[in-house]
Every structure is written in C-alpha cells, then in structure tokens.
Amino acid sequence: MLHQLHDLSEDGASRAVIASLIGAREPGHMLPAGLYTRADVFEADLDIIFHQHWMAVAVEADVPEAGDVYAVDIGRSSIVIVRDEEETVRAFHNVCSHRGSRLVQAGRSIVGKLVCPYHQWAYELTGDLFSAPHMGQDFNKGLHHLKPVALRNVGGILYACLSDTPPADIDELDRVMAPRLAAYDLANTRIAYETDIVENGNWKLVIENNRECYHCEANHPELCVSYFATDFGFDPADLSPSEKAEAEALADRYARQTAAWEEAGLPSAAVEHTVGVATNFRTQRLIIAGAGESQTPDARAACQIPLGTVGKGTGDTHLWGINSWNHMMGDHAVVITMFPLGPDKTLVRTKWLVHKDAVEGVDYDLETLTSVWLATNQQDADLVALAQQGVQSAGFRPGPYSRFTEKQLDDFITWYVERMSAHGYGR
Ligand code: FES
Numbered sequence: 001m002l003h004q005l006h007d008l009s010e011d012g013a014s015r016a017v018i019a020s021l022i023g024a025r026e027p028g029h030m031l032p033a034g035l036y037t038r039a040d041v042f043e044a045d046l047d048i049i050f051h052q053h054w055m056a057v058a059v060e061a062d063v064p065e066a067g068d069v070y071a072v073d074i075g076r077s078s079i080v081i082v083r084d085e086e087e088t089v090r091a092f093h094n095v096c097s098h099r100g101s102r103l104v105q106a107g108r109s110i111v112g113k114l115v116c117p118y119h120q121w122a123y124e125l126t127g128d129l130f131s132a133p134h135m136g137q138d139f140n141k142g143l144h145h146l147k148p149v150a151l152r153n154v155g156g157i158l159y160a161c162l163s164d165t166p167p168a169d170i171d172e173l174d175r176v177m178a179p180r181l182a183a184y185d186l187a188n189t190r191i192a193y194e195t196d197i198v199e200n201g202n203w204k205l206v207i208e209n210n211r212e213c214y215h216c217e218a219n220h221p222e223l224c225v226s227y228f229a230t231d232f233g234f235d236p237a238d239l240s241p242s243e244k245a246e247a248e249a250l251a252d253r254y255a256r257q258t259a260a261w262e263e264a265g266l267p268s269a270a271v272e273h274t275v276g277v278a279t280n281f282r283t284q285r286l287i288i289a290g291a292g293e294s295q296t297p298d299a300r301a302a303c304q305i306p307l308g309t310v311g312k313g314t315g316d317t318h319l320w321g322i323n324s325w326n327h328m329m330g331d332h333a334v335v336i337t338m339f340p341l342g343p344d345k346t347l348v349r350t351k352w353l354v355h356k357d358a359v360e361g362v363d364y365d366l367e368t369l370t371s372v373w374l375a376t377n378q379q380d381a382d383l384v385a386l387a388q389q390g391v392q393s394a395g396f397r398p399g400p401y402s403r404f405t406e407k408q409l410d411d412f413i414t415w416y417v418e419r420m421s422a423h424g425y426g427r
C-alpha cells in the first residue's frame, strides 16, 4: 500500500512537471527542452498522442490477399492487421486473449489462422477464437474474441486508433482525402521497396523537421530537383528582384494549374486541419519542378505504368498527418510513417508503391525509383540527430520559428500542446 502511494505521488509529480513544461511553451517557439528529452514525457506522449489518436499504420498493399497479416508496433502496443477470407481488412490488438502474449511479431506473414506461440490458442482472421486446448468442455470460446482496433481505410492508406473512443474527426480526413486518393487507386499497388531507419531524435523533432523546407536548399540536393525554392514560404524582403519575379510567376502558375486540375476532376487546392482538431492533416497538390513528373533524379516518371487514372504531369498530392508524410505522384507513391521508440529514438518507415503489375527492371529501375527519398531520409536523419544533440545540451533555449517558412511547425507544436492539455496535461 505504501509502495502504491509512493508510485501515485511520483506519477502526480511527473504529471505536474510535464504540465508546467507544456504551460511554459511560448507561442511561435519550440517546446522547452524537457518535452524533447524526458522519459516521463515520452511515456505521456505514447499514452496521449499515440494511443488516443489516429495513426497512419499501413497501406492496403501491406495485406493484398486473404490470409495476409501485417503487425505494426505503436509504442508499447502492437496491432495486427489482417485480410480475412471475405477480403475484409481488420485490425486487432496484438494480444492473446489467454494470458496476453504477443501473437505475431512485427512485419508480414501469411496464415490460415492466428496461432499464439505460447499455448497455441488459434484465432480465425475474423478474430473469433477457433480453438483453445485444455480449457474444458464448458469453456465459452465466444467470450474470447481478439480485441478489435478501430481501423479506417482512407483511399488505400490504413489508419488505426488504439483507443476505445477514437476521435470522430477522422471523418473529415476521409471526406477530404478519399476523393483525392481515388484516382491513384492505391488498392491496386504493390510495395516495390521498403526501408526502416532509426533516427536519433525525439519524434517531435522528426515531425518538426518534416514540416518545413527551410532546410531543403542547403541539405537536399536530390529532392530539390523536383521542388521550387519558394514552394514552402519565404520572407519577401530577402528575395532579389529576379527571385521576387520568379516567386510571383510561380504563385500565378499555381493559381492557374490548381484551377485547371480541379476542373479536370483532380482535387488540388490546399486543405489544412492543423490546429483545434484531434486528427491533424494538410494536403495540397503541388507542382513538380523541372520535368514535372515525379520525385526522381531528373523529375521524370520512374515507373512506366501509371498509378490509377492520374497520368503524368499531375503533380504531387502531398499529405501530412500526425505520424506520416506522403507523396502521391503519377507513377508512384511514397508513404512514410514514423513511430517513437524512445525519448531520443524514432523509427521512420518508408514504402515506395508502384502499380501492382509493374515489374522491376522492365517497367521501372529500382534505384531511379528510390534514390531521392533514400538520400533525403538519411539527410533528414542526420539533421534530426543534430537537433536532438542541441535540445539536450545545457545551452539550449527554445528558439523562434520563422513565420514565413515554419508556420506548419508552429501549428504542429500548438496542436501538441492543445492535445496534451485536453488530456490532463494543461496549465
Ligand atoms: S497466452 Fe496465448 S495461448 Fe496462452
């Protein structure tokens, strides 16, 4: 009992510290250092952000056929996504109903039934318990179904929420994104390549790094072939007259191209739901610079078989979410998800999707397809590691965001503060 009281008061103290750090965040600035470094903050982030919000976890191409299983770890928890015999994609907590053993290791497998490695309880892909040896004749298997996880398929991207009361505003993401993603027909894609890298930084630094292109020109020579220097904001006072003219011409081109795409039935205008919401996201169809087709070394399509019905020269539908960033192009899609592993460790998972009939070496060259984001991810990982080293240094003070190029970070951190406050970590 005494021990328990001690734990409770420790928990209360830790909660008060986290709440005061959150309360100390100055608008327009980074978070106080402890929110990027402390073990208790990491645990609170898992409990609040990762266990109570919708996370991008997979794509339909992870489970293309009946019997396919794909397990994803989210913090301390894990979910198992299956395609059952009826082709329904379902998700369950990756926890055996007997004594709780993890059922399936992270990654892909093909099964007839989900069989627990511990005592061999076997589950149908519908989650129904099929057999449980030595539990007696009176044992009611009907009471020991696998616990379902809320799952939404938004145009081929699978979102899961571990909470029993998932935020309802996933409907808004679906309303905006389903029509945007329809033309890419992601359900009929195949994962051509996949990488997992561990970045040595807090997950919030990974997202902060992702929400700006302030760092792109100096750090991403490969990606910049397909990006415009002024695409992600600029201070007009810093532009030379010729740069200013270029930026104006690009803004003009965006207005005309966006209208033309929309008229052709391709939703393209920017939509931002970044603050004051539970399920944050931003999307826009971006014009690809240079050859205008794809994020490849020469900005031309890497894959000769187009995705769905979009065709070449239809830009890059970018989609940012709580734990993901995605680029849908005419010839392939890059889907990136991230999952926190520790206060200063984050898994970044990248999948390159091509049309399911595309054959490597015939319809696309793997290096051409993957090289831009392989390089970009490594460059970002290096930057995130530098940022983590900085936030855990004695001299760190939470610096200001540029209002011209870092508005999205400010929005993201504001969202984080809002969400943590809404869940009991407020002032
Ligand atoms: S814990 Fe799974 S069968 Fe016992």
Ligand SMILES: [Fe+2]
Binding pocket: 209, 210, 215, 216, 220, 376, 379, 380
């Ligand atoms: Fe970057």
